[in-house]
Amino acid sequence: MEKKSLSIQIGQRLRFYRQQRQLSLDDLASLTGVSKPMLGQIERGSSNPTVAILWKIAAGLQIPFGSFLVRNPSIKILREEEQPKFQEYNDLFEAHNTFASPGVPFETYRIRLLPGCTHLSSPIEGLKSITVHSGTLTIEISGESCTLQKGDAISFSPATNQVYQNLGDEVCECNQVIFYTIH
Structure with missing residues (x-):
């Protein structure tokens, strides 16, 4: 777009x-x-x-970030070229919003981190779940670092900053689900 x-x-x-x-x-x-x-x-x-x-x-x-990017929340099929996306860090980080709907307290993303990418994610209230589909993802949460390989998954409270890194030689692709805490 x-x-x-x-x-x-x-x-x-x-x-x-x-x-x-x-x-x-x-x-x-x-x-x-x-x-x-x-x-x-x-x-x-x-x-x-x-x-x-x-x-x-x-x-x-208290709405999903992707709510700003979705044209019609009733769409059930989102072709890759229709998925709202944003890129940062000289295009080393790319996130495609694959689901967000107003009033629904979660959203999903398909994320690509090219080799050498470091991405800082701000704190939010809720829960994140990430599954790695290719490559290697190193993530630091509250000073604790862990490395995820293909097929590995992690869930955590993103109440503090998180640092996502691709320290490997190949593209890291993962899915992220964010569940928001509703007050």
Whole structure:
């Protein structure tokens, strides 16, 4: 999806969730820790928010991050080219959202880490489950490091920062499921 149309879509989804909850921009700023002017720019589609900003907004609204990326939540089949995705770290990290639906407290991702990739994931309330399908994933959670090979899985509370690394020579592919704590 083109960057400008993605920004417009994110803005429309943000406005929908804010209005659905009958929140002003000031209320939303208080909930999320994102400034009112930035939220206004995002809603108008005039700002391309970072992944970190979107995570803060999603956490404040208690919705899955992928809710901003899904055009029609009733879609059952998502072809690879239709899956919302984001890339970071000079395209060494790539995440495809394979399921997110408003009102459902979990979402799934297909993740690729190219050799040499280090990805920092911010804390959220809930539970993460990761299954490695190829390559090797080294993950550090609360200072504890573990290495997962093909077929290995891990689940944990992501209440602190996590560091994901591909220290190997081949692409690491894994699936991630995030279950959000609803208050």
